[in-house]
Amino acid sequence: MTDLSALSQRLASLTGNRTSTPRLRDGVLTLVLDVSGLARDARVAMAEAVEREARAVPGVEDVRIAQTAEKRDRAIVAVASGKGGVGKSTVSANLAIALAKLGVRVGLVDADIYGPSQPRLLASEGEKPQAEEKQLIPIRGAGVPMLSMGHLVQPGQAIAWRGPMAANALGQMIDARWDDAEVLIVDMPPGTGDVQLSMIQKHKPAGVVIVSTPQDLALIDATRAVNLFEQAHVPMIGLVENMAGYACPHCGEISDPFGSGGAESAAGVMGMAFLARIPLSIAIRTASDAGTPPAAGTGPDAEPFMALAGRVKEWLDRRQA
Numbered sequence: 117m118t119d120l121s122a123l124s125q126r127l128a129s130l131t132g133n134r135t136s137t138p139r140l141r142d143g144v145l146t147l148v149l150d151v152s153g154l155a156r157d158a159r160v161a162m163a164e165a166v167e168r169e170a171r172a173v174p175g176v177e178d179v180r181i182a183q184t185a186e187k188r189d190r191a192i193v194a195v196a197s198g199k200g201g202v203g204k205s206t207v208s209a210n211l212a213i214a215l216a217k218l219g220v221r222v223g224l225v226d227a228d229i230y231g232p233s234q235p236r237l238l239a240s241e242g243e244k245p246q247a248e249e250k251q252l253i254p255i256r257g258a259g260v261p262m263l264s265m266g267h268l269v270q271p272g273q274a275i276a277w278r279g280p281m282a283a284n285a286l287g288q289m290i291d292a293r294w295d296d297a298e299v300l301i302v303d304m305p306p307g308t309g310d311v312q313l314s315m316i317q318k319h320k321p322a323g324v325v326i327v328s329t330p331q332d333l334a335l336i337d338a339t340r341a342v343n344l345f346e347q348a349h350v351p352m353i354g355l356v357e358n359m360a361g362y363a364c365p366h367c368g369e370i371s372d373p374f375g376s377g378g379a380e381s382a383a384g385v386m387g388m389a390f391l392a393r394i395p396l397s398i399a400i401r402t403a404s405d406a407g408t409p410p411a412a413g414t415g416p417d418a419e420p421f422m423a424l425a426g427r428v429k430e431w432l433d434r435r436q437a
């Protein structure tokens with residue numbers, strides 16, 4: 117292997133395939149470094165590391181690095197429901213963690229202006245995101261970069277905001293410094309209000325995941341949320357049935373107080389993919405309340421969320437292709 121091709125391989129692994137093939141002419145080595153999505157510090161550090169490597173190659177007297185940055189096409193995945201309390205926040209948090217486990221660079225936005233729950237779910241209550249050049253810098257919760265309205269207001273402070281303020285806060289979180297995140301999971305407030313409209317009109321989600329419980333009423337509400345996004349031509353990723361059947365804390369057996377299969381057939385009628393069935397489980401609730409989402413663990417409660425993340429990743433990969 118020549119010194120140059122060895123360098124090329126080293127740089128590829130050092131930067132995560134962000135460098136072009138290096139060229140050497142009259143002692144001057146040139147290459148292109150793609151710094152898309154990197155924060156300034158990371159950009160500088162990466163360019164320095166590349167230069168150091170390049171200078172160590174025999175025959176290299178000077179190094180010229182051309183940095184390019186594209187605005188990344190960051191896919192927004194909204195997690196929505198027609199009705200409150202069906203588990204959007206639980207599903208969003210665990211979906212984000214499970215996608216990260218599958219190697220997707222993911223960020224989480226809690227757009228529930230009126231009842232933010234991600235700081236508790238991801239054990240980041242009381243943290244304050246910093247801003248740099250007027251851009252918010254996400255914090256980390258359970259290993260995932262995240263921003264929540266709950267971080268931007270005092271705990272317990274009543275948020276009696278008007279629509280435009282809520283929409284503005286949403287915009288600041290979406291446009292935060294997500295660095296190289298490919299996907300933003302957005303935990304939506306329930307229903308079809310100002311935040312939903314702003315999301316649809318301004319931020320153009322790549323797709324939406326609808327969460328519903330098995331009861332008929334919740335499914336009717338789910339239809340309402342589906343209609344809102346469909347009218348706006350936001351692609352449907354599919355339906356998640358949450359609190360589907362009760363997982364016995366003693367033996368793990370699943371019983372179905374509300375009957376089973378309702379959400380799956382409703383998804384079929386609405387022409388939507390059925391993504392996952394997540395049981396009603398005391399362990400899921402206690403883990404969530406404790407700020408240790410089940411998807412972060414390896415127990416049986418992680419499985420339905422991993423399955424969900426797999427389906428969502430497939431959908432995103434297909435969209436990319």
Ligand SMILES: Nc1ncnc2c1ncn2[C@@H]1O[C@H](COP(=O)(O)OP(=O)(O)OP(=O)(O)O)[C@@H](O)[C@H]1O
Nearest residue numbers: 200201202203204205206306359395396397400401
């Ligand atoms: N599969 C589940 N098993 C047990 N408890 C669950 C499950 N999913 C959600 N919960 C619990 O149900 C409650 C509501 O869930 P969550 O906050 O995720 O719903 P939501 O749709 O985001 O609600 P809101 O509309 O108020 O934002 C929480 O206490 C949560 O821990």
Ligand SMILES: [Mg+2]
Nearest residue numbers: 204205228233
């Ligand atoms: Mg919620």
